[in-house]
Amino acid sequence: MHPLAKACAALALTAVTTLAHAWPDKPVKIVVPYPPGGNVDVAARLIGPGLQAAFGQPFIVENKPGAGGMIAGEQVARSAPDGYTLFMAANGPLLFSPLIFKRQAYKWDRDFEPISSVSYTPLVLQVRPGLPVKTLGDLLALAKQEPGKLNMASPGAGTTNHLVSELLQSLTGARWTTAQYKGNAPATTDLLGGQVDFNFDQISVSLPYIKEGRTRGLAVTTAQRVPSLPDVPTFAEAGVPGMEAATFTGLLAPKGTPPEVLAQLSQALDKILRQPDIIQRFQELGADAQASSPADFTRYLAAEDARWTPIIERAGITAN
Structure with missing residues:
Protein backbone atom coordinates (compact mmCIF):
# COMPACT_ATOMS: atom_id res chain seq x y z
CA MET A 1 0.00 0.00 0.00
CA HIS A 2 1.26 3.49 -0.83
CA PRO A 3 2.48 5.30 2.32
CA LEU A 4 -0.02 8.14 1.80
CA ALA A 5 -2.92 5.70 1.39
CA LYS A 6 -1.78 3.82 4.46
CA ALA A 7 -1.69 7.06 6.45
CA CYS A 8 -5.19 8.04 5.29
CA ALA A 9 -6.55 4.63 6.23
CA ALA A 10 -4.98 4.90 9.66
CA LEU A 11 -6.48 8.36 10.16
CA ALA A 12 -9.93 7.12 9.11
CA LEU A 13 -9.70 4.20 11.53
CA THR A 14 -8.60 6.54 14.29
CA ALA A 15 -11.54 8.87 13.60
CA VAL A 16 -14.04 6.01 13.75
CA THR A 17 -12.48 4.64 16.93
CA THR A 18 -12.50 8.09 18.51
CA LEU A 19 -16.18 8.61 17.67
CA ALA A 20 -17.07 5.16 18.97
CA HIS A 21 -15.33 5.88 22.26
CA ALA A 22 -16.56 9.47 22.46
CA TRP A 23 -20.26 8.67 22.05
CA PRO A 24 -22.18 9.33 24.17
CA ASP A 25 -20.69 12.16 26.18
CA LYS A 26 -24.07 13.69 27.12
CA PRO A 27 -27.66 12.49 27.73
CA VAL A 28 -29.49 10.73 24.89
CA LYS A 29 -33.14 11.47 24.13
CA ILE A 30 -35.65 8.72 23.24
CA VAL A 31 -38.68 10.35 21.59
CA VAL A 32 -41.94 8.42 22.06
CA PRO A 33 -44.90 9.18 19.74
CA TYR A 34 -47.55 8.50 22.40
CA PRO A 35 -48.52 9.85 25.84
CA PRO A 36 -47.06 8.32 29.00
CA GLY A 37 -48.46 4.98 30.11
CA GLY A 38 -49.02 3.13 26.85
CA ASN A 39 -47.08 0.08 25.73
CA VAL A 40 -44.64 2.02 23.53
CA ASP A 41 -43.88 4.46 26.35
CA VAL A 42 -43.45 1.62 28.84
CA ALA A 43 -41.13 -0.20 26.43
CA ALA A 44 -38.92 2.89 26.15
CA ARG A 45 -38.78 3.23 29.93
CA LEU A 46 -37.94 -0.47 30.33
CA ILE A 47 -34.86 -0.27 28.09
CA GLY A 48 -33.73 3.17 29.29
CA PRO A 49 -32.02 2.08 32.54
CA GLY A 50 -30.16 -0.71 30.76
CA LEU A 51 -28.90 1.68 28.09
CA GLN A 52 -27.80 4.13 30.77
CA ALA A 53 -25.90 1.36 32.54
CA ALA A 54 -24.27 0.29 29.27
CA PHE A 55 -23.17 3.75 28.15
CA GLY A 56 -22.85 5.78 31.33
CA GLN A 57 -25.22 8.53 30.23
CA PRO A 58 -28.94 9.09 30.93
CA PHE A 59 -31.40 7.95 28.26
CA ILE A 60 -34.31 10.35 28.72
CA VAL A 61 -37.81 9.54 27.44
CA GLU A 62 -39.62 12.47 25.83
CA ASN A 63 -43.30 12.00 24.93
CA LYS A 64 -44.44 13.78 21.76
CA PRO A 65 -47.95 12.54 20.87
CA GLY A 66 -50.07 13.88 18.04
CA ALA A 67 -50.88 13.46 14.33
CA GLY A 68 -50.77 9.69 14.55
CA GLY A 69 -47.27 9.83 15.98
CA MET A 70 -45.92 11.99 13.18
CA ILE A 71 -44.99 14.90 15.43
CA ALA A 72 -42.44 12.68 17.14
CA GLY A 73 -41.32 11.15 13.86
CA GLU A 74 -40.73 14.53 12.24
CA GLN A 75 -38.76 15.75 15.24
CA VAL A 76 -36.39 12.80 15.09
CA ALA A 77 -36.11 12.83 11.29
CA ARG A 78 -34.99 16.47 11.42
CA SER A 79 -32.56 15.98 14.30
CA ALA A 80 -28.81 15.85 13.88
CA PRO A 81 -27.59 12.33 13.03
CA ASP A 82 -25.25 12.24 15.99
CA GLY A 83 -26.80 9.48 18.11
CA TYR A 84 -28.34 11.80 20.69
CA THR A 85 -31.95 11.71 19.44
CA LEU A 86 -33.64 8.35 18.95
CA PHE A 87 -37.15 7.33 17.87
CA MET A 88 -39.06 4.68 19.81
CA ALA A 89 -41.37 3.75 16.97
CA ALA A 90 -44.28 1.40 16.37
CA ASN A 91 -46.13 0.26 13.24
CA GLY A 92 -48.51 3.20 13.14
CA PRO A 93 -46.21 6.23 13.45
CA LEU A 94 -43.43 4.71 11.36
CA LEU A 95 -45.24 2.94 8.51
CA PHE A 96 -48.95 3.76 8.50
CA SER A 97 -49.40 7.42 9.47
CA PRO A 98 -47.44 8.93 6.55
CA LEU A 99 -49.87 7.15 4.21
CA ILE A 100 -53.03 7.75 6.21
CA PHE A 101 -52.39 11.45 6.83
CA LYS A 102 -51.58 11.94 3.13
CA ARG A 103 -48.37 13.86 3.79
CA GLN A 104 -44.96 12.35 3.35
CA ALA A 105 -43.26 14.27 6.15
CA TYR A 106 -40.87 11.35 6.40
CA LYS A 107 -40.32 7.82 5.14
CA TRP A 108 -38.81 5.14 7.29
CA ASP A 109 -36.20 4.11 4.72
CA ARG A 110 -35.32 7.62 3.59
CA ASP A 111 -35.17 9.44 6.91
CA PHE A 112 -34.24 6.86 9.55
CA GLU A 113 -31.57 4.32 10.41
CA PRO A 114 -33.12 1.19 11.95
CA ILE A 115 -31.25 0.09 15.08
CA SER A 116 -33.16 -2.83 16.56
CA SER A 117 -36.58 -4.23 17.22
CA VAL A 118 -37.61 -4.16 20.89
CA SER A 119 -40.89 -6.05 21.20
CA TYR A 120 -43.73 -7.72 19.32
CA THR A 121 -47.32 -7.85 20.61
CA THR A 221 -52.37 -13.71 15.10
CA THR A 222 -49.40 -15.88 16.07
CA ALA A 223 -47.64 -18.79 14.40
CA GLN A 224 -48.29 -21.07 17.39
CA ARG A 225 -50.98 -21.06 20.06
CA VAL A 226 -50.45 -18.71 22.98
CA PRO A 227 -49.80 -20.46 26.33
CA SER A 228 -52.18 -18.12 28.16
CA LEU A 229 -54.99 -18.99 25.68
CA PRO A 230 -54.37 -22.68 24.92
CA ASP A 231 -57.91 -23.28 23.62
CA VAL A 232 -57.82 -20.42 21.09
CA PRO A 233 -56.47 -21.55 17.69
CA THR A 234 -54.18 -19.61 15.41
CA PHE A 235 -55.75 -18.15 12.28
CA ALA A 236 -53.93 -20.76 10.22
CA GLU A 237 -55.41 -23.54 12.35
CA ALA A 238 -58.83 -21.93 11.96
CA GLY A 239 -58.51 -22.04 8.18
CA VAL A 240 -57.07 -18.61 7.31
CA PRO A 241 -53.30 -18.66 6.75
CA GLY A 242 -51.41 -15.41 6.21
CA MET A 243 -52.82 -13.65 9.29
CA GLU A 244 -49.69 -13.60 11.42
CA ALA A 245 -49.33 -10.03 12.67
CA ALA A 246 -48.14 -8.03 15.64
CA THR A 247 -47.70 -4.52 16.91
CA PHE A 248 -43.96 -3.95 17.08
CA THR A 249 -41.81 -1.44 18.91
CA GLY A 250 -38.33 -0.61 17.71
CA LEU A 251 -35.55 1.93 18.00
CA LEU A 252 -34.40 4.12 15.10
CA ALA A 253 -32.05 7.07 14.61
CA PRO A 254 -31.94 9.92 12.08
CA LYS A 255 -30.56 9.02 8.66
CA GLY A 256 -26.80 9.35 8.56
CA THR A 257 -26.16 8.35 12.17
CA PRO A 258 -22.72 6.64 12.24
CA PRO A 259 -22.93 2.85 11.78
CA GLU A 260 -20.73 2.26 14.82
CA VAL A 261 -23.24 4.08 17.02
CA LEU A 262 -26.08 1.99 15.59
CA ALA A 263 -24.07 -1.17 16.22
CA GLN A 264 -23.31 -0.22 19.82
CA LEU A 265 -26.98 0.45 20.53
CA SER A 266 -28.11 -2.75 18.82
CA GLN A 267 -25.61 -4.86 20.76
CA ALA A 268 -26.61 -3.23 24.05
CA LEU A 269 -30.30 -3.85 23.35
CA ASP A 270 -29.59 -7.49 22.56
CA LYS A 271 -28.10 -7.92 26.04
CA ILE A 272 -30.84 -5.90 27.77
CA LEU A 273 -33.69 -7.79 26.11
CA ARG A 274 -32.21 -11.16 27.13
CA GLN A 275 -32.39 -10.30 30.83
CA PRO A 276 -35.03 -12.46 32.61
CA ASP A 277 -36.57 -9.53 34.50
CA ILE A 278 -36.93 -7.50 31.30
CA ILE A 279 -38.43 -10.49 29.46
CA GLN A 280 -40.94 -10.90 32.28
CA ARG A 281 -41.89 -7.22 32.25
CA PHE A 282 -42.60 -7.35 28.54
CA GLN A 283 -44.60 -10.55 28.99
CA GLU A 284 -46.74 -8.70 31.51
CA LEU A 285 -47.52 -6.27 28.67
CA GLY A 286 -48.46 -9.20 26.44
CA ALA A 287 -45.32 -8.65 24.37
CA ASP A 288 -42.30 -10.70 23.36
CA ALA A 289 -39.00 -8.90 23.95
CA GLN A 290 -36.81 -9.39 20.89
CA ALA A 291 -33.77 -7.48 19.67
CA SER A 292 -32.36 -7.62 16.15
CA SER A 293 -29.41 -6.32 14.17
CA PRO A 294 -29.85 -3.11 12.16
CA ALA A 295 -29.82 -5.18 8.96
CA ASP A 296 -32.45 -7.64 10.21
CA PHE A 297 -34.69 -4.85 11.48
CA THR A 298 -34.38 -3.07 8.13
CA ARG A 299 -35.48 -6.23 6.31
CA TYR A 300 -38.42 -6.65 8.67
CA LEU A 301 -39.57 -3.06 8.13
CA ALA A 302 -39.29 -3.42 4.36
CA ALA A 303 -41.45 -6.55 4.46
CA GLU A 304 -44.05 -4.89 6.71
CA ASP A 305 -44.14 -1.81 4.47
CA ALA A 306 -44.69 -3.96 1.39
CA ARG A 307 -47.39 -5.96 3.16
CA TRP A 308 -49.51 -3.17 4.64
CA THR A 309 -49.22 -0.32 2.12
CA PRO A 310 -51.49 -2.02 -0.47
CA ILE A 311 -54.06 -2.78 2.23
CA ILE A 312 -54.17 0.86 3.34
CA GLU A 313 -54.47 2.07 -0.25
CA ARG A 314 -57.05 -0.54 -1.28
CA ALA A 315 -59.24 0.20 1.76
CA GLY A 316 -58.92 3.96 1.23
CA ILE A 317 -57.99 4.54 4.87
CA THR A 318 -57.46 8.20 5.74
CA ALA A 319 -57.20 10.17 8.96
CA ASN A 320 -60.37 11.87 10.16
Missing part, protein backbone atom coordinates in the same frame (compact mmCIF):
# COMPACT_ATOMS: atom_id res chain seq x y z
CA PRO A 122 -49.76 -10.28 18.92
CA LEU A 123 -53.52 -9.80 18.71
CA VAL A 124 -56.61 -11.89 19.33
CA LEU A 125 -59.98 -11.69 17.58
CA GLN A 126 -62.69 -11.71 20.25
CA VAL A 127 -66.48 -11.53 19.98
CA ARG A 128 -69.26 -10.55 22.34
CA PRO A 129 -70.73 -13.60 24.11
CA GLY A 130 -74.22 -13.06 22.70
CA LEU A 131 -73.07 -13.34 19.10
CA PRO A 132 -74.23 -16.74 17.77
CA VAL A 133 -70.79 -17.92 16.63
CA LYS A 134 -68.40 -20.41 18.22
CA THR A 135 -65.53 -20.41 15.72
CA LEU A 136 -63.80 -18.14 13.24
CA GLY A 137 -65.50 -20.10 10.48
CA ASP A 138 -68.89 -19.29 12.01
CA LEU A 139 -68.05 -15.58 12.13
CA LEU A 140 -66.88 -15.48 8.53
CA ALA A 141 -69.93 -17.41 7.33
CA LEU A 142 -72.23 -14.96 9.10
CA ALA A 143 -70.35 -11.99 7.65
CA LYS A 144 -70.69 -13.43 4.15
CA GLN A 145 -74.39 -14.18 4.57
CA GLU A 146 -75.16 -10.62 5.66
CA PRO A 147 -72.37 -8.34 4.36
CA GLY A 148 -71.91 -5.19 6.43
CA LYS A 149 -74.26 -6.22 9.23
CA LEU A 150 -71.60 -7.15 11.78
CA ASN A 151 -69.72 -4.33 13.49
CA MET A 152 -65.98 -4.47 14.24
CA ALA A 153 -64.67 -2.03 16.87
CA SER A 154 -61.41 -0.35 15.86
CA PRO A 155 -59.36 1.82 18.26
CA GLY A 156 -58.59 4.20 15.41
CA ALA A 157 -58.18 4.41 11.64
CA GLY A 158 -54.92 2.89 10.52
CA THR A 159 -54.05 1.15 13.77
CA THR A 160 -52.66 -2.36 13.55
CA ASN A 161 -55.97 -3.61 14.99
CA HIS A 162 -57.83 -1.93 12.13
CA LEU A 163 -55.46 -3.11 9.40
CA VAL A 164 -55.55 -6.73 10.58
CA SER A 165 -59.34 -6.57 10.20
CA GLU A 166 -58.93 -5.24 6.66
CA LEU A 167 -56.45 -8.02 5.93
CA LEU A 168 -58.94 -10.65 7.11
CA GLN A 169 -61.63 -9.23 4.83
CA SER A 170 -59.18 -9.21 1.93
CA LEU A 171 -58.15 -12.83 2.49
CA THR A 172 -61.65 -14.24 3.00
CA GLY A 173 -64.09 -12.03 1.10
CA ALA A 174 -66.14 -11.50 4.27
CA ARG A 175 -67.44 -7.97 4.86
CA TRP A 176 -68.38 -6.05 7.99
CA THR A 177 -68.75 -2.45 9.13
CA THR A 178 -65.85 -0.85 10.97
CA ALA A 179 -66.77 1.36 13.93
CA GLN A 180 -63.88 3.74 14.62
CA TYR A 181 -63.18 4.76 18.21
CA LYS A 182 -60.67 7.09 19.81
CA GLY A 183 -58.60 4.48 21.56
CA ASN A 184 -58.92 0.96 22.93
CA ALA A 185 -60.84 1.82 26.08
CA PRO A 186 -64.12 3.01 24.49
CA ALA A 187 -63.94 0.26 21.86
CA THR A 188 -63.59 -2.39 24.57
CA THR A 189 -66.39 -0.82 26.63
CA ASP A 190 -68.81 -1.07 23.72
CA LEU A 191 -67.74 -4.63 22.95
CA LEU A 192 -68.39 -5.68 26.54
CA GLY A 193 -71.71 -3.83 26.44
CA GLY A 194 -72.79 -5.57 23.24
CA GLN A 195 -72.91 -2.40 21.12
CA VAL A 196 -70.42 -3.93 18.67
CA ASP A 197 -69.86 -7.55 17.67
CA PHE A 198 -66.11 -8.12 17.74
CA ASN A 199 -62.67 -6.58 17.69
CA PHE A 200 -58.97 -7.30 17.44
CA ASP A 201 -57.00 -6.40 20.54
CA GLN A 202 -53.74 -7.12 22.27
CA ILE A 203 -53.84 -10.44 24.07
CA SER A 204 -52.80 -8.88 27.38
CA VAL A 205 -55.82 -6.55 27.24
CA SER A 206 -58.28 -9.22 26.12
CA LEU A 207 -57.09 -12.07 28.33
CA PRO A 208 -59.09 -11.27 31.49
CA TYR A 209 -62.31 -10.77 29.53
CA ILE A 210 -61.86 -14.07 27.69
CA LYS A 211 -61.02 -15.91 30.92
CA GLU A 212 -64.10 -14.45 32.64
CA GLY A 213 -66.37 -15.36 29.72
CA ARG A 214 -67.17 -11.72 28.98
CA THR A 215 -65.81 -12.18 25.46
CA ARG A 216 -64.96 -15.24 23.37
CA GLY A 217 -61.57 -15.58 21.68
CA LEU A 218 -61.77 -17.06 18.18
CA ALA A 219 -58.20 -16.84 16.82
CA VAL A 220 -54.76 -15.37 17.57
Whole structure:
Protein backbone atom coordinates (compact mmCIF):
# COMPACT_ATOMS: atom_id res chain seq x y z
CA MET A 1 0.00 0.00 0.00
CA HIS A 2 1.26 3.49 -0.83
CA PRO A 3 2.48 5.30 2.32
CA LEU A 4 -0.02 8.14 1.80
CA ALA A 5 -2.92 5.70 1.39
CA LYS A 6 -1.78 3.82 4.46
CA ALA A 7 -1.69 7.06 6.45
CA CYS A 8 -5.19 8.04 5.29
CA ALA A 9 -6.55 4.63 6.23
CA ALA A 10 -4.98 4.90 9.66
CA LEU A 11 -6.48 8.36 10.16
CA ALA A 12 -9.93 7.12 9.11
CA LEU A 13 -9.70 4.20 11.53
CA THR A 14 -8.60 6.54 14.29
CA ALA A 15 -11.54 8.87 13.60
CA VAL A 16 -14.04 6.01 13.75
CA THR A 17 -12.48 4.64 16.93
CA THR A 18 -12.50 8.09 18.51
CA LEU A 19 -16.18 8.61 17.67
CA ALA A 20 -17.07 5.16 18.97
CA HIS A 21 -15.33 5.88 22.26
CA ALA A 22 -16.56 9.47 22.46
CA TRP A 23 -20.26 8.67 22.05
CA PRO A 24 -22.18 9.33 24.17
CA ASP A 25 -20.69 12.16 26.18
CA LYS A 26 -24.07 13.69 27.12
CA PRO A 27 -27.66 12.49 27.73
CA VAL A 28 -29.49 10.73 24.89
CA LYS A 29 -33.14 11.47 24.13
CA ILE A 30 -35.65 8.72 23.24
CA VAL A 31 -38.68 10.35 21.59
CA VAL A 32 -41.94 8.42 22.06
CA PRO A 33 -44.90 9.18 19.74
CA TYR A 34 -47.55 8.50 22.40
CA PRO A 35 -48.52 9.85 25.84
CA PRO A 36 -47.06 8.32 29.00
CA GLY A 37 -48.46 4.98 30.11
CA GLY A 38 -49.02 3.13 26.85
CA ASN A 39 -47.08 0.08 25.73
CA VAL A 40 -44.64 2.02 23.53
CA ASP A 41 -43.88 4.46 26.35
CA VAL A 42 -43.45 1.62 28.84
CA ALA A 43 -41.13 -0.20 26.43
CA ALA A 44 -38.92 2.89 26.15
CA ARG A 45 -38.78 3.23 29.93
CA LEU A 46 -37.94 -0.47 30.33
CA ILE A 47 -34.86 -0.27 28.09
CA GLY A 48 -33.73 3.17 29.29
CA PRO A 49 -32.02 2.08 32.54
CA GLY A 50 -30.16 -0.71 30.76
CA LEU A 51 -28.90 1.68 28.09
CA GLN A 52 -27.80 4.13 30.77
CA ALA A 53 -25.90 1.36 32.54
CA ALA A 54 -24.27 0.29 29.27
CA PHE A 55 -23.17 3.75 28.15
CA GLY A 56 -22.85 5.78 31.33
CA GLN A 57 -25.22 8.53 30.23
CA PRO A 58 -28.94 9.09 30.93
CA PHE A 59 -31.40 7.95 28.26
CA ILE A 60 -34.31 10.35 28.72
CA VAL A 61 -37.81 9.54 27.44
CA GLU A 62 -39.62 12.47 25.83
CA ASN A 63 -43.30 12.00 24.93
CA LYS A 64 -44.44 13.78 21.76
CA PRO A 65 -47.95 12.54 20.87
CA GLY A 66 -50.07 13.88 18.04
CA ALA A 67 -50.88 13.46 14.33
CA GLY A 68 -50.77 9.69 14.55
CA GLY A 69 -47.27 9.83 15.98
CA MET A 70 -45.92 11.99 13.18
CA ILE A 71 -44.99 14.90 15.43
CA ALA A 72 -42.44 12.68 17.14
CA GLY A 73 -41.32 11.15 13.86
CA GLU A 74 -40.73 14.53 12.24
CA GLN A 75 -38.76 15.75 15.24
CA VAL A 76 -36.39 12.80 15.09
CA ALA A 77 -36.11 12.83 11.29
CA ARG A 78 -34.99 16.47 11.42
CA SER A 79 -32.56 15.98 14.30
CA ALA A 80 -28.81 15.85 13.88
CA PRO A 81 -27.59 12.33 13.03
CA ASP A 82 -25.25 12.24 15.99
CA GLY A 83 -26.80 9.48 18.11
CA TYR A 84 -28.34 11.80 20.69
CA THR A 85 -31.95 11.71 19.44
CA LEU A 86 -33.64 8.35 18.95
CA PHE A 87 -37.15 7.33 17.87
CA MET A 88 -39.06 4.68 19.81
CA ALA A 89 -41.37 3.75 16.97
CA ALA A 90 -44.28 1.40 16.37
CA ASN A 91 -46.13 0.26 13.24
CA GLY A 92 -48.51 3.20 13.14
CA PRO A 93 -46.21 6.23 13.45
CA LEU A 94 -43.43 4.71 11.36
CA LEU A 95 -45.24 2.94 8.51
CA PHE A 96 -48.95 3.76 8.50
CA SER A 97 -49.40 7.42 9.47
CA PRO A 98 -47.44 8.93 6.55
CA LEU A 99 -49.87 7.15 4.21
CA ILE A 100 -53.03 7.75 6.21
CA PHE A 101 -52.39 11.45 6.83
CA LYS A 102 -51.58 11.94 3.13
CA ARG A 103 -48.37 13.86 3.79
CA GLN A 104 -44.96 12.35 3.35
CA ALA A 105 -43.26 14.27 6.15
CA TYR A 106 -40.87 11.35 6.40
CA LYS A 107 -40.32 7.82 5.14
CA TRP A 108 -38.81 5.14 7.29
CA ASP A 109 -36.20 4.11 4.72
CA ARG A 110 -35.32 7.62 3.59
CA ASP A 111 -35.17 9.44 6.91
CA PHE A 112 -34.24 6.86 9.55
CA GLU A 113 -31.57 4.32 10.41
CA PRO A 114 -33.12 1.19 11.95
CA ILE A 115 -31.25 0.09 15.08
CA SER A 116 -33.16 -2.83 16.56
CA SER A 117 -36.58 -4.23 17.22
CA VAL A 118 -37.61 -4.16 20.89
CA SER A 119 -40.89 -6.05 21.20
CA TYR A 120 -43.73 -7.72 19.32
CA THR A 121 -47.32 -7.85 20.61
CA PRO A 122 -49.76 -10.28 18.92
CA LEU A 123 -53.52 -9.80 18.71
CA VAL A 124 -56.61 -11.89 19.33
CA LEU A 125 -59.98 -11.69 17.58
CA GLN A 126 -62.69 -11.71 20.25
CA VAL A 127 -66.48 -11.53 19.98
CA ARG A 128 -69.26 -10.55 22.34
CA PRO A 129 -70.73 -13.60 24.11
CA GLY A 130 -74.22 -13.06 22.70
CA LEU A 131 -73.07 -13.34 19.10
CA PRO A 132 -74.23 -16.74 17.77
CA VAL A 133 -70.79 -17.92 16.63
CA LYS A 134 -68.40 -20.41 18.22
CA THR A 135 -65.53 -20.41 15.72
CA LEU A 136 -63.80 -18.14 13.24
CA GLY A 137 -65.50 -20.10 10.48
CA ASP A 138 -68.89 -19.29 12.01
CA LEU A 139 -68.05 -15.58 12.13
CA LEU A 140 -66.88 -15.48 8.53
CA ALA A 141 -69.93 -17.41 7.33
CA LEU A 142 -72.23 -14.96 9.10
CA ALA A 143 -70.35 -11.99 7.65
CA LYS A 144 -70.69 -13.43 4.15
CA GLN A 145 -74.39 -14.18 4.57
CA GLU A 146 -75.16 -10.62 5.66
CA PRO A 147 -72.37 -8.34 4.36
CA GLY A 148 -71.91 -5.19 6.43
CA LYS A 149 -74.26 -6.22 9.23
CA LEU A 150 -71.60 -7.15 11.78
CA ASN A 151 -69.72 -4.33 13.49
CA MET A 152 -65.98 -4.47 14.24
CA ALA A 153 -64.67 -2.03 16.87
CA SER A 154 -61.41 -0.35 15.86
CA PRO A 155 -59.36 1.82 18.26
CA GLY A 156 -58.59 4.20 15.41
CA ALA A 157 -58.18 4.41 11.64
CA GLY A 158 -54.92 2.89 10.52
CA THR A 159 -54.05 1.15 13.77
CA THR A 160 -52.66 -2.36 13.55
CA ASN A 161 -55.97 -3.61 14.99
CA HIS A 162 -57.83 -1.93 12.13
CA LEU A 163 -55.46 -3.11 9.40
CA VAL A 164 -55.55 -6.73 10.58
CA SER A 165 -59.34 -6.57 10.20
CA GLU A 166 -58.93 -5.24 6.66
CA LEU A 167 -56.45 -8.02 5.93
CA LEU A 168 -58.94 -10.65 7.11
CA GLN A 169 -61.63 -9.23 4.83
CA SER A 170 -59.18 -9.21 1.93
CA LEU A 171 -58.15 -12.83 2.49
CA THR A 172 -61.65 -14.24 3.00
CA GLY A 173 -64.09 -12.03 1.10
CA ALA A 174 -66.14 -11.50 4.27
CA ARG A 175 -67.44 -7.97 4.86
CA TRP A 176 -68.38 -6.05 7.99
CA THR A 177 -68.75 -2.45 9.13
CA THR A 178 -65.85 -0.85 10.97
CA ALA A 179 -66.77 1.36 13.93
CA GLN A 180 -63.88 3.74 14.62
CA TYR A 181 -63.18 4.76 18.21
CA LYS A 182 -60.67 7.09 19.81
CA GLY A 183 -58.60 4.48 21.56
CA ASN A 184 -58.92 0.96 22.93
CA ALA A 185 -60.84 1.82 26.08
CA PRO A 186 -64.12 3.01 24.49
CA ALA A 187 -63.94 0.26 21.86
CA THR A 188 -63.59 -2.39 24.57
CA THR A 189 -66.39 -0.82 26.63
CA ASP A 190 -68.81 -1.07 23.72
CA LEU A 191 -67.74 -4.63 22.95
CA LEU A 192 -68.39 -5.68 26.54
CA GLY A 193 -71.71 -3.83 26.44
CA GLY A 194 -72.79 -5.57 23.24
CA GLN A 195 -72.91 -2.40 21.12
CA VAL A 196 -70.42 -3.93 18.67
CA ASP A 197 -69.86 -7.55 17.67
CA PHE A 198 -66.11 -8.12 17.74
CA ASN A 199 -62.67 -6.58 17.69
CA PHE A 200 -58.97 -7.30 17.44
CA ASP A 201 -57.00 -6.40 20.54
CA GLN A 202 -53.74 -7.12 22.27
CA ILE A 203 -53.84 -10.44 24.07
CA SER A 204 -52.80 -8.88 27.38
CA VAL A 205 -55.82 -6.55 27.24
CA SER A 206 -58.28 -9.22 26.12
CA LEU A 207 -57.09 -12.07 28.33
CA PRO A 208 -59.09 -11.27 31.49
CA TYR A 209 -62.31 -10.77 29.53
CA ILE A 210 -61.86 -14.07 27.69
CA LYS A 211 -61.02 -15.91 30.92
CA GLU A 212 -64.10 -14.45 32.64
CA GLY A 213 -66.37 -15.36 29.72
CA ARG A 214 -67.17 -11.72 28.98
CA THR A 215 -65.81 -12.18 25.46
CA ARG A 216 -64.96 -15.24 23.37
CA GLY A 217 -61.57 -15.58 21.68
CA LEU A 218 -61.77 -17.06 18.18
CA ALA A 219 -58.20 -16.84 16.82
CA VAL A 220 -54.76 -15.37 17.57
CA THR A 221 -52.37 -13.71 15.10
CA THR A 222 -49.40 -15.88 16.07
CA ALA A 223 -47.64 -18.79 14.40
CA GLN A 224 -48.29 -21.07 17.39
CA ARG A 225 -50.98 -21.06 20.06
CA VAL A 226 -50.45 -18.71 22.98
CA PRO A 227 -49.80 -20.46 26.33
CA SER A 228 -52.18 -18.12 28.16
CA LEU A 229 -54.99 -18.99 25.68
CA PRO A 230 -54.37 -22.68 24.92
CA ASP A 231 -57.91 -23.28 23.62
CA VAL A 232 -57.82 -20.42 21.09
CA PRO A 233 -56.47 -21.55 17.69
CA THR A 234 -54.18 -19.61 15.41
CA PHE A 235 -55.75 -18.15 12.28
CA ALA A 236 -53.93 -20.76 10.22
CA GLU A 237 -55.41 -23.54 12.35
CA ALA A 238 -58.83 -21.93 11.96
CA GLY A 239 -58.51 -22.04 8.18
CA VAL A 240 -57.07 -18.61 7.31
CA PRO A 241 -53.30 -18.66 6.75
CA GLY A 242 -51.41 -15.41 6.21
CA MET A 243 -52.82 -13.65 9.29
CA GLU A 244 -49.69 -13.60 11.42
CA ALA A 245 -49.33 -10.03 12.67
CA ALA A 246 -48.14 -8.03 15.64
CA THR A 247 -47.70 -4.52 16.91
CA PHE A 248 -43.96 -3.95 17.08
CA THR A 249 -41.81 -1.44 18.91
CA GLY A 250 -38.33 -0.61 17.71
CA LEU A 251 -35.55 1.93 18.00
CA LEU A 252 -34.40 4.12 15.10
CA ALA A 253 -32.05 7.07 14.61
CA PRO A 254 -31.94 9.92 12.08
CA LYS A 255 -30.56 9.02 8.66
CA GLY A 256 -26.80 9.35 8.56
CA THR A 257 -26.16 8.35 12.17
CA PRO A 258 -22.72 6.64 12.24
CA PRO A 259 -22.93 2.85 11.78
CA GLU A 260 -20.73 2.26 14.82
CA VAL A 261 -23.24 4.08 17.02
CA LEU A 262 -26.08 1.99 15.59
CA ALA A 263 -24.07 -1.17 16.22
CA GLN A 264 -23.31 -0.22 19.82
CA LEU A 265 -26.98 0.45 20.53
CA SER A 266 -28.11 -2.75 18.82
CA GLN A 267 -25.61 -4.86 20.76
CA ALA A 268 -26.61 -3.23 24.05
CA LEU A 269 -30.30 -3.85 23.35
CA ASP A 270 -29.59 -7.49 22.56
CA LYS A 271 -28.10 -7.92 26.04
CA ILE A 272 -30.84 -5.90 27.77
CA LEU A 273 -33.69 -7.79 26.11
CA ARG A 274 -32.21 -11.16 27.13
CA GLN A 275 -32.39 -10.30 30.83
CA PRO A 276 -35.03 -12.46 32.61
CA ASP A 277 -36.57 -9.53 34.50
CA ILE A 278 -36.93 -7.50 31.30
CA ILE A 279 -38.43 -10.49 29.46
CA GLN A 280 -40.94 -10.90 32.28
CA ARG A 281 -41.89 -7.22 32.25
CA PHE A 282 -42.60 -7.35 28.54
CA GLN A 283 -44.60 -10.55 28.99
CA GLU A 284 -46.74 -8.70 31.51
CA LEU A 285 -47.52 -6.27 28.67
CA GLY A 286 -48.46 -9.20 26.44
CA ALA A 287 -45.32 -8.65 24.37
CA ASP A 288 -42.30 -10.70 23.36
CA ALA A 289 -39.00 -8.90 23.95
CA GLN A 290 -36.81 -9.39 20.89
CA ALA A 291 -33.77 -7.48 19.67
CA SER A 292 -32.36 -7.62 16.15
CA SER A 293 -29.41 -6.32 14.17
CA PRO A 294 -29.85 -3.11 12.16
CA ALA A 295 -29.82 -5.18 8.96
CA ASP A 296 -32.45 -7.64 10.21
CA PHE A 297 -34.69 -4.85 11.48
CA THR A 298 -34.38 -3.07 8.13
CA ARG A 299 -35.48 -6.23 6.31
CA TYR A 300 -38.42 -6.65 8.67
CA LEU A 301 -39.57 -3.06 8.13
CA ALA A 302 -39.29 -3.42 4.36
CA ALA A 303 -41.45 -6.55 4.46
CA GLU A 304 -44.05 -4.89 6.71
CA ASP A 305 -44.14 -1.81 4.47
CA ALA A 306 -44.69 -3.96 1.39
CA ARG A 307 -47.39 -5.96 3.16
CA TRP A 308 -49.51 -3.17 4.64
CA THR A 309 -49.22 -0.32 2.12
CA PRO A 310 -51.49 -2.02 -0.47
CA ILE A 311 -54.06 -2.78 2.23
CA ILE A 312 -54.17 0.86 3.34
CA GLU A 313 -54.47 2.07 -0.25
CA ARG A 314 -57.05 -0.54 -1.28
CA ALA A 315 -59.24 0.20 1.76
CA GLY A 316 -58.92 3.96 1.23
CA ILE A 317 -57.99 4.54 4.87
CA THR A 318 -57.46 8.20 5.74
CA ALA A 319 -57.20 10.17 8.96
CA ASN A 320 -60.37 11.87 10.16
